[in-house]
Amino acid sequence: MLIVHYVNAMTWTPTPTTWRAPxxxxxxxxxxxxxxxxxxxxxxxxxxxxxxxxxxxxKPYRVPRSEHLDVTRAGLSGFENMCLYVHVPFCETRCSFCEYTVVGKDERSHTQVYVDALLREIEHYDQIVDLGSRRMHGMDIGGGTPAFLSVAEIARIMASIHARCSFVAGADISIETTPKIAAADPAKLAGYRALGIQRISMGIQVIQPDLLKLLNRAENGVEHHFRAVEAIRAAGFSRLNLDLMYGFANQSLDSWRATLEHAIALDPEYITLYRMRYKLTRISHQADAVTLDQVRPMATLAKQVLAAAGYHANPGKTTYSRIPGDVGTSSYLARRVQTGIPYIGFGLGSQTFTHTTIAYNDGAAGKTLRPYLDSVAARRLPIQDLYDLPxxxxxxxxxxxxxxxxxxxxxxxxxxxxxxxxxxxxxxxxxxxxxxxxxxxxxxxxxxxxxxxxxxxxxxxxxxxxxxxxxxxRDPTVADDLVRNRKIALRVAG
The missing domain is CATH 1.10.10.920 (Arc Repressor Mutant, subunit A)
Incomplete structure (x- = not known):
């Protein structure tokens, strides 16, 4: 197991900041x-x-590429406490509801090339901002499907991070998997746990076969779920989150109740609920069929069913926990949400957030590896868009x-x-x-x-x-942005 060096956490008190004019x-x-x-x-x-x-x-705040390095260095100065995010853009299939940066099937075999580039990006940021001088409050390995990578590939990422970064006491590292991968490869999960990853999240989303098929997710059906959880527990994970989704056009209240009850039966520590967001998905044309009158009863039902099973959350909170005093999210997300802590995102399409800037890495738009790989190879920050904000x-x-x-x-x-x-x-x-x-x-x-x-x-x-x-x-009855976004999503998926 890798040795993780911790430093004492202190109250986050950022230095005075100057923002640009609006x-x-x-x-x-x-x-x-x-x-x-x-x-x-x-x-x-x-x-x-x-x-x-x-x-x-x-648009008024977009920074020219020639200024990316200087603005990034300035944005990342003046504070010690931060978090990290690592993006893995590979999946077995691209779900129809997915809005995230996931590469196509022609690039799924390029994992080693991608990890090589990822490590060079981490090294580059270390040279710019001295990661060792910062106190890390958590790290998420997200995607995509991070569990698409081998244990050896995740180990290389973890080794690079731990060679440069110190984590405060209580900070965790979280990773994501699919039911199919978890059920089929218990040894992979055990390998992740041995690397010091403490928390794992698995996407159930829905359980109805017809809806799974419409969402291009039939390969992750209920036949995998219980074996997946058994493998996760056998690997030593005591912090398991399950993701569920509601607000689909073809989803009934009864089917949503069945999904909730199934998730509870899997006995995770946490359950996170996501309302479907149609923007930049291949099913954005279905948005008009989903009204607030449909999704509000779904949210109410979820609150009731989960509370009866011992899962609780404050009003409006998306993650429900059955562990008293545990907010249920990774420490990366908790610190990001509760305190607005800065973070660096490594990898294709990742987002970096400071007190004054927001950046999106290469590949966020086209969802292909080439722009990201070319930038890293050229020894420049692989940033697609950087905004210096008021x-x-x-x-x-x-x-x-x-x-x-x-x-x-x-x-x-x-x-x-x-x-x-x-x-x-x-x-x-x-x-x-x-x-x-x-x-x-x-x-x-x-x-x-x-x-x-x-x-x-x-x-x-x-x-x-x-x-x-x-x-x-914006008048949603005539707006065409969701239609245009769907065309982009279909083109990218193709």
């Missing part, structure tokens, strides 16, 4: 009621994914992601931005608290049970004005 669209002000209504009207795109319409709302955009990003936990914590917001949450969003908080949709206490601004069902209207209230204006002007 574009005119981000100096506007809109009535909370108008923004709230626009979010509900556009509920398929008004969610925790941020930004919305980036080609329009982020404070309101960075606030919008932090707040949107915070709704994974159903709340925005006040102290981390103040520490990150130097201004109280209730001062920046006084009108919005008054609007929400007055309608019983959120509650404000000394710790956080939190969703109420009533607010959970209006989350798509609530999240945009904390977005930058350019995004609010976009939503107000």
């Amino acid at each position: 574009a005119p669209a981000d100096t506007m002000s809109y009535p909370p009621a108008e923004v709230f209504a626009a979010g509900l009207r556009n509920h398929h795109i008004a969610n925790t994914a941020y930004p919305i319409a980036h080609q329009q709302t982020f 404070i309101r955009q960075m606030m919008g990003k932090m707040c949107a992601v915070s709704f994974y936990f159903g709340e925005i914590r006040r102290a981390p917001f103040l520490a990150k931005f130097g201004v109280p949450l209730e001062q920046v969003f006084a009108a919005e908080i008054e609007f929400l608290v007055g309608r019983g949709l959120m509650q404000l206490d000394d710790d956080a601004l939190s969703l109420t049970p009533e607010g959970v069902h209006a989350k798509n209207g609530i999240i945009p209230l904390f977005a930058a004005p350019s995004i609010q204006g976009y939503l107000i002007g």
